Amino acid sequence: MQITNHRLRTALLAAGLLAAAPAHAQDAWTVRAAAPQGLNRADAQATTLRHLQNLIAINTENPPGNEIRTAMYFDSVLRAVPGVETRILRVPEDSMRANFVARLRATNPRQKPVLVMGHMDVVGADTTKWQTDAFTPTIRDGYLYGRGAIDDKGMLAATLTALVQLAGQRGRLDRDVIFFATAGEEGGPLVGVDWVIEHHRDLIGDAEFALNEGGRIRVANGQVRTVNIQTTEKVYYDVIATARGTGGHASVPLPDNALAALARAVARVHAWQAPVRLNETTRLYFQRLATIEDDAAMKAAMEQISAAGASQAQIDAAAAVLSRDPLHNAVLRTGASLTLLNGGFRANVIPSEGRATFNVRALPDEDIRAIVRAMNEADGEEQVEFTLDGEPAQAPPPSPVGTELFQAMESAARTMAPSATVVPFMSTGATDGAALRAIGIPTYGILPMPLPDEDELRMHGDNERVPVPAIGWATEYIYRVLRQVAT
Template sequence: MASKVQPGRRERVVATILCAFVSAVPHAGDAQDRYPVDWPAVATESMEYFLALLRTDTSNPPGNETEAARYLQRILQQEGIEAELFALDPTRANLVARLRGNGSKRPILVMAHTDVVGAQRENWSVDPFGAVVRDGYIYGRGSLDDKDNVTAGLMLMLLLARAGVELDRDVIFLAEAGEEGTTRFGIDYMVENHWDEIEAEYCLAEGGETVMRDGEVWHVDISTTEKFPMRVRLVARGTAGHGSIPRLDNAVSALARAVGRLGAWESPLRLNETTRAYFDRLGDISSPEQAARYKGVGDPTQQPGIERYFAENEPKHSSLLRTSVVPTMMSAGFRRNVIPTEAEATIDIRGLPDEDPEEFYQTLARVIDDPNVEIIPEGVYRPASPPSSLESEMFLALESVAARLFPSAVTLPTMLTGATDMAQVRAQGTQCYGFGAVRTEADINGGGGAHGDDERTMEGSLLSMVQFLWYAVVEVAAAER
């Protein structure tokens, strides 16, 4: 463990957060009253597991998630919790642990992935797999994505077992492999071959965020849906020739026109239950000028100005309004004096949950309007599915827990612009909700985020995730006496 510097403002904020989480208690009369928890001891124990997982290199590729899965299995089995490994590839195992309830209600699935994206060591100030604690933060690849969730899921199972919580529902913990681009080893394998092991009414996983402003949690984001990838390649074809002789069917020119047309085009604006509620609630905690935009986003007379503002100043909000079409890669030619036969571009399309890919591709063809440019879909590997309900027992419990732990905060249902393994589970009819670490606005807008160099999380945030998960699961799964 690295030595700590003299506490400054950032460290005081982190210390304040940790104290607040350790002292958090449920309201009198709640189910949690029957199961008191020694939170300072939990903070110490969960940190031990977290650091061990961060030191386990599960970079994908190649993954090697079995090492992490076996570590989790040993801890769970030592406390009498059934835990089994399932693997398409023996080096890339998924762990499933289960605590059995009385069966009067359907299970809850708690899910987190053990693989991480790779890290370029030369761009980090610390060893990406050293689990360095410095200045109130834990540095390490996976500290935000997703070994904090893995640790919270592990700790939840241990606490439920130790407390002898009487359950109406089974509680299932899935630590899956392959989330970072190789889902056939992880969630796809489990859904297609072992769905009976993880079938549940509700699922809790990554995908949310708890946002802090001026030392206090401002809003708690719970993801209830996500856009899905439906990328395409554009291939323009023409006649090859010498660069000194212009040709009307030049493939490079055709590709440039096609990309330009897609870049200038916008798909129709379309809100769903989640995004309507998100902008409405965000307006409640924003300045009057911001609130007017957020609350006016559904008004056709205001939309053009709001859309323009979002595109220029809040691109993430712009992406929430529509299926996005973003050129990301182009490739053409091999010599500067040769007109190539083909030119190619990749278009990253993120569809709204109700988008029909085939109809959308036909629309793109009409926008491009060039028979020499072919649209080749890459295939949809994350299925589309309707947003999870904002009126379910689980979402209401998450709102209740957020209010208990962070009394000044507002819960915002959110739609992810990226993709997670919840997509495959939600497509099976499971109501899925994402929660996440406490982060300051400065950290969110700065470096050190998921997939970034010097990825890091605040020390106190890990305990907050354990507490959040514990209270939510006990509220929905504990049997009444």
């Protein structure tokens, strides 16, 4: 972000609407290209920061969600903007759950709409581990702290600002722009994108393509290094391990103690790994990363694993090197993470049953039942059985890289960060984008704030934060993408 008006920058600093960039990445958010027509960078930075602070202050921790308050905030901003139609979609079963749809009408539309989506709910926060109040937006040392700053209120705030800026140019637009803010993305009842598709598909279903969270813009050594555009994502499952044994008085140790068997089984499955499998997205992902990788061993492994005609033995050998990085490992295979352990009810009673939950993120074309069978083979305990919680899901096809929206995302990235490498990306997490792909709307994921690893890994963790200059960068990125694809 560049602010050339020194007096304006000074005023923003004094008002708390701007903060100095974090010291380790002074240049990451400086865009040397001229600002796009119609966008005032200083205003976009200040406005988006204000919106994000307001959104963080609206507690939408899920459960219970209470997204209605955020939907009303969006409505209050957009309903007076000429050319924008707004709808608050309350969920009948719970009046505090709601989705929000706004549509910027082009004066003379000639193409199908482009949709931009983000979710209003956030995960919970262990407030004892936070340096600040998780739901009080706090600027400290160049960062804005608060739950949702990254996931996903930062994108919502940036999109809100970009939409208002575009509304002033709607005479130039040749397609409508739909802003879709969802409920319930972070789990629980299906009150969000699936509910809207079922009950109000007419409001979003004519979109040609969509932009959502899910990708990454990664900063290293003070520069934007990669722009990862999500074209597909892993599929979310829970697998339950149940151990059974003889219960009794704790004063008489029993050899078939259910919790002991459970502990041994989950340790083995934790160490087990699913086979390596590449798809079109992940092969191209490693191929392009190899062009910028500094570590010689990692570079060679990326080149080998993405080479045309690589044998399975070559792929496995390369994967052994790449898997040293947890993020690369998660892209290479279906992953299983131990997340819950449950057993026992008193210290002096041996329980007859114990349970553990593994959260499994499966490759889009993975056979989840085969994965569960493999987990049962790996656990090595007759007393323990692994079972799938729910039914297998059908993963939607990946979004193609040849669409106008993907090309606009590439173009904006190369203009704003010329030295960055743009790569298609398979998200290891689940997003609302899968629901749109399933109904035939190609959907591309991006978290538009450039982030160092340290900040990206705070997502869903303690002390979630975003570098303040990254907020304006995000707004400009979304604005550029939408303006290119809609004019």
